[in-house]
Amino acid sequence: MDNIIEVRDLVKVFDKEIRAVNGVSFDVKEGEIFGFLGPNGAGKSTTISMITTLLTPTSGKITIDGKDVVKSATQVRKTIGLVPQALTADDQLSGRENMQLQADLYDVPHDVAKERIEELLAIVKLQEAADRRVDTYSGGMRKRLELAEGLIHHPKILFLDEPTLGLDIQTREIIWEYITNIKKQSGMTVFLTTHYLEEAESLCDRIAIIDHGEIVVIGTPNELKASLGGDSIEIEVSESQECKNSLEKIPGIEAIEYKDGKYFLRTPNGDEVMEAVLAMIAEERWRIKNISLQKPSMNQVFLKYTGKSLRDDTTHMDKFAARTAAVQSRRRQ
Incomplete structure (x- = not known):
């Protein structure tokens, strides 16, 4: 398979001293689910922000579908879809209205958007809730809506930043099923950042482990476990x-x-x-x-290459879930 993403010697420095990403290089093959696994503060979100044009690299080069991310940012944005870690849907609008807004932002023609919205609502099983305000949705329903929004313009690459963070295991498994089906049905490339070892192992064709802003190892789940x-x-x-x-x-x-x-x-x-x-x-x-x-387990792999168990680094997930719930509560007031 050809590379659809190529990252070379990527560096991001904040405040002239904080080196959040330190010379990262990797490729993502077209049609694969590529996982980015690492502890909190490892550089995952900074890297994905640079790849998706939200941050400008300090140095290095990123190419997406043959286009330079810095020089051709507008074209690159039309190629990718992004489901961010934070929930971004407007609580005061319905699910359908949020999707139409997203379609307008991507200049999807109205008649095409209408058809795609119905198709995507069916895929994520939100047809019955489509005309309800989003502030009535559960956390899992919101994530499914965000996933549908990221697909509205039929991107070649879908970026998922911690797509199941804070969700219960049953809802996580539902999201995993959607992601797997999206890949099978469309051949879309999926770039996934996660803290969940079982998520990375069950979904990803290949996994890159990042720590302290550097890639420490890349391979399939079986290759990584075999390295033990x-x-x-x-x-x-x-x-x-x-x-x-x-x-x-x-x-x-x-x-x-x-x-x-x-x-x-x-x-x-x-x-x-x-x-x-x-x-x-x-x-x-x-x-x-x-x-x-x-x-061999992925937790043992993570322990070998980072010196710590990822299970020891999950406190922030509870904080994130609590923070999200607090924001949603304030929005309803």
């Missing part, structure tokens, strides 16, 4: 139980470590090795307290 070195088996043994010599005879075990009464095995094929280990336990009658097989 395979599956791991943990065997907790009774005191004085010696197992290493026997374990070394089992094919497929690449590394054996022992610490505090536990053996840690590393293997590229955990299922097969686990069967062999269990057979040996039965045959040699080892005294075992516990045994477990662990597959």
Whole structure:
């Protein structure tokens, strides 16, 4: 596949000292869902703001569909759709009126817009609520409306900045289904920033992990997990139980470590090795307290490349949800 986005040596400095993005380079292939994963303050939103023409880079080059983002910003904006992190729909207008407003901003002809609005409302299942004011919508309905608005002009690339932040898991899964269907039905390229590991793993063809303004690794979810070195088996043994010599005879075990009464095995094929280990336990009658097989996870990947667990960095999501609820409450007053 050809690259539809090319980013080279991208830098953004604020106040002459704060280097929010530090020499970022990557490509996004046409038709893929590309994930941008990173902790709060890693540079995700700054990078996506530069790619979508909302911020001017300090240095570096961004090309979208063959067009320079800085030199041809107006043309680039017609090529992309953006669903921002913050909710932007007008509470005092209906869902349909918000979509018509978005169509007008993109100069979509009225008759074409009318047809697209009905089509998109059906896709996000908002037909029955289309003529209600948005201040009566739930958080999930608002996100679905924002998603439909981002598609009104049939963009070649859809940017989703934390599209499910603050939503419950059931609503998140509904949004994930819409995003997957959009890609399948239209072949659209989707650029997704997220804090949710399961979101990145289930949706994205490739994932770039960014930390401290720099890309630390890029790959498919399977490639990233494989970089950890395979599956791991943990065997907790009774005191004085010696197992290493026997374990070394089992094919497929690449590394054996022992610490505090536990053996840690590393293997590229955990299922097969686990069967062999269990057979040996039965045959040699080892005294075992516990045994477990662990597959590589995206949280382990994140921990390896950033030095922290992304689960430790989710406090801001609760703050964001609370802040959004407060804004919506004030709007209704």
